[in-house]
Amino acid sequence: MSSFKSIIINLPHSPGVYRFLDDKGGVLYVGKAIDLKKRVSSYFRKQKNQPMRLQKLIEKTVNIEYTVVDSELEALILETNLIKSYRPRYNILMKDDKNYVYLKITTNEDYPRITVTRQVERDGARYFGPKASAGELYRTLKWLKKVFPYRHCGLDIRFKGDSTEPLRTGQPGEGGGPFKVLVTHKVLKYPCIDYHIKRCVGPCIGTVTPEQYKKFILPIVHFFEGKTDEIVKDLKEKMQQAAFGKQFEKAARIRDQLLEMEHLMAPQRVSSPDGIDKDVIGLVTEGGMGYVSHFMFRAGKLKSQENFILNAVHLESGAELEDAEILYAFVQQYYEKATDIPREVLLPEPFPQAKTIEEWLTTLANHPVKFFHPKQGKSKALIQLANDNAHSFAKKTQVSWQNKEGKGVEDALKGLQKILKLPKLPQRIEGYDISHLGGQDTVGSMVVVEKGLPKKADYRHFKLRTVQERIDDYAAMNEVLQRRLRYLEPILSGMRKAKKKEIPQIEKILTREKLDTDDLIPHKILIIEKRKKIVGIVRTKPIEKDANELASLWVDPSCRGEGLARELVYAVMAKQRKGKLYVLPCQTLIDWYGSLGFHDVKEIPKFFEDKATRCVNACLIEKPVVMVYRFPKGEGDTSLTRKPHLIMVDGGKGQVSVAAATLKKAKLSIPLIGLAKKEEAIFMPGQSKPLILPKESAELQLLQRLRDEAHRFALKYQQGLRGERLKS
Template identity: 30%
Template structure:
């Protein structure tokens, strides 16, 4: 029995969006499926002290060995996906939501001579097709009652069927035309099979042909003045529409598509595929695979918002492999079904061709929505059209509901890749191995228990900032993160990445030298250092602005190659730092550069040490980008009125409302500024002088 503490997700790693989650046991079997408006808030409830949990919930969390989730864009999608997974996995602990039984289903006994439709709860059996699950038992019975108006399939038990077959007269449902009465030979076996096929086709989602057919028959009956028949068909159409209203859709009902998205980094790629049939999400699958390294640009740095150059090749390989495997599985299923039908023919002596069949669904849809087109679009399209035997459209959605769904799929791919990384780094054995790999590769005397990494972020020399992230024992220590505004090496559209690295390194280790000399017991001096840190353009996180770097890292990483490393080493020499190992992590081939060494150190691509270094570098990159965006947004919101002494927010608002813009305020005369409510002669003179001081 697993301990929930062993597989509890790390704090802050669970998203706050709506979604569906699965608990799995040690064998990978799904034991519980649930949905939530806020995944983080919901899942945290399962990891409370065991004594506070409901007994059945406590049993479930100790039975499970892992938890995973899928993010969706709305609660409707979460509900649909939850039902889909409950239907697919039949989790044992979901009985808490279904009256100690499985969800109510609508079943059809396809192996019987005259298949019957019936309400069912319980484990699935061979020879029975299931539709659902439904939220309530009454929903199954009402659906069945409505559809027997259009498809008069038998619903009686075998005992009732045999009794009326012996009596030679149908039951009440046969007399009121809600059963085709095969028990008395009112329809032939072939005719009854067509009724069953239509019923199962409608329940599988193929509703449009039925609606069109009934509508056309109703119009023809009305034109021929057969008003009773038209009224009956009208009621049949109403029954069909009432059933269709209960089916949750996320796209238009004529949409058959697969939605595919990738999330990648330098070493791995995660792919997610959502299968949409008749506008409903039928299934979701995902994989995380290691890149081969042969893709074009596969080792280049993937900045946020920049598309991976390897995506077209990855997409092409996935499309060919996934659909080829799917078509092969369908072919094998059809062969097995053909053998079963042949056995029926030999047993019953019925012409095989006369019996209607429900073929397995075609795995290649009409439409394949992708984030990036495959490298060889025409060839891939032609191959898929051969598999499908019809037109296939591969395209990138640009707007609307399909684009929104694509964003949801991409979000799930990114989440899957993130969780995959966390599993490797979060495992104690993997972290220990990673630190050992780094120690061996760099010939360090001891494992680097504290690692710091810095990265620079800017856009064409504007808002140049740097980040400093800290990892201890292979895990992020966010309270020690630092953010720097670059002053000396950048500004006025000028940016020097090498100089910025040197500046950050100098400021970080100059502070370390000062902290070594400080008396940590003097609170006043502690506050002095905190004030200086703010004045020096350094920001801390997690409310730890007064916490000092009282000890150095064993390993300091700069994002870059040999020039960046040499610049940082020059700062080390200047400050007398000798007890810190310095390296640079290059962007292209994940090369590790050591000072005064002409050749880089290369770690194996799949080593734990490489994964840890990559995660540290990516965290520094993420943290730097976040801070850069904050500074850029703050600058874009700044106004020339912000620096006017004595002018508060309310007066600034009044001025802009009165004149319409800062430009018109600048063009206004001193008397016109005084006309604004609350602006006296002295304040008006201050505003006028400040706005025109820039021109002088």
């Protein structure tokens, strides 16, 4: 608090937008306030039960910036734009804009096109959206194209019926029409296949005038406006006219079009009794995520229903989102993108900023917009319907982690405990896999399932060092598990901090071994002692804030091969916990440090230049290698410090044997299995015969999904590394 006093003292009692910044100037959080001084000060008051997300935000904030505006409405608009621009880590966010699509109808052209786009532009076209599912929109357009043969190509077609310019007209054999058109931006050969199969009327070859063509476009506009009654009425009239005129084939085609429209209109049979244009929002929060179901009623009928996910990207373990926060974030971010804003929005609960949002939306929509929180009646029933759909959507997003026949994951976990004879219910299961391409870019993955559902925040990649340019999945699995399990290993007996009286002896050993002896400080040195004899030494030197050098590492020759050096380095890592740990290893230890998670530094840091030069001269090498271990951001890696109830590796008896040996070496007792792809057999340590479960077993399906997720996660990382290597 003291570091922000000067900022808070100078804050005005005015409306505005504030930004919390991290130590690199990055925007952590954007908020608005009617009174900047009161709002920002409230973050730094001692409060009971303050949300963990806000606690972490304050811990990471090193500076605060603010912008004063004239009104709360201006503050809301600026906040919306800044959130869209910065996408701050601690704001609640909808999925990135690139995940949403819009329907674009180029009504400003002579022959409008219908396309799907991810961006709204001020180009005179008509837009509908945002839509959460591009696939669903494409399916709808496919059905509409059977009824209304519109064009979706990229050709620029202009009507020139009375022009004397050289023009494109229909050529013999192409089914050309009588009207003159000018075609530019010729991105394809025309007329295309759609014309020949009667999915497009062929404006590119002059078959129709703009007025005739727009008769196909207007019903599509009406459809996305929700005015489907007009479409059906028009089609019925045309069918009757064709029948009276004894044009029975035409009448049959229109009848088929009506049937297609009935299919498309199926979702619109849900209705709002008052006939008013309104949106209805349902909300469910599960596992730190907000699942929103958005119903759009137009002219009393359900025009569309979209689902959205919101979360705080850096939501800490144990933190939860408040419903009011999620509603505010959704309404703000959705309607900023929306192309159709109704007069009424029904909410499952009120939120404090509703009046300001109403004022803002009224400005955007050019008509009054009001929020309502119905507590009874038919409007309440619509809210319940939306909430039910939000709940179903939340479950659907997790369905790949549940039994396809509906058996809950909790039952599957209980079944695993019984089948595998586990001492505890496997609430946390970790799955591991290795990926490479012919021995190159070998990587490992760790994926985590908690209570039967994926916990993606705890997923981890491992870029391997000891296994490159060769295929050795066993060695690769050993390295991955060794690096992961070090977070759980008990501290080695006999390891302690050095005492002041031991410094002369330590200096003598390091001098004899030609190791760094500068600034020997007892509390920066760890030793291993056996029978009152020092057999291992490691020491660090501070370089800059949150950065140290692993300056000296030594193990007595009589104890080498026992893993003491690894234990010493891990102890240093456990002590430091954040920032960076550098080392300038001799050539023979580069791969060994790599196996511990250190990576080469592309450019030698300035603080290492002198030492690197001395290394070149002393060791007669051309170029020294500086390596760094980067600790996870935050207060240690909570994913790796949590002990799993079950470890599963991708593979059979061989992989399980390697994993079991690694666990034994780490002195850890954790249940272990392997799942082999060929027969989906489960292997366990010490058992010669695998366990075969029925293919329809919920327990097996849970393990299969975990295995497949570990494979997917490893493969994606490996492909990324390969792509980077090929570019360099």
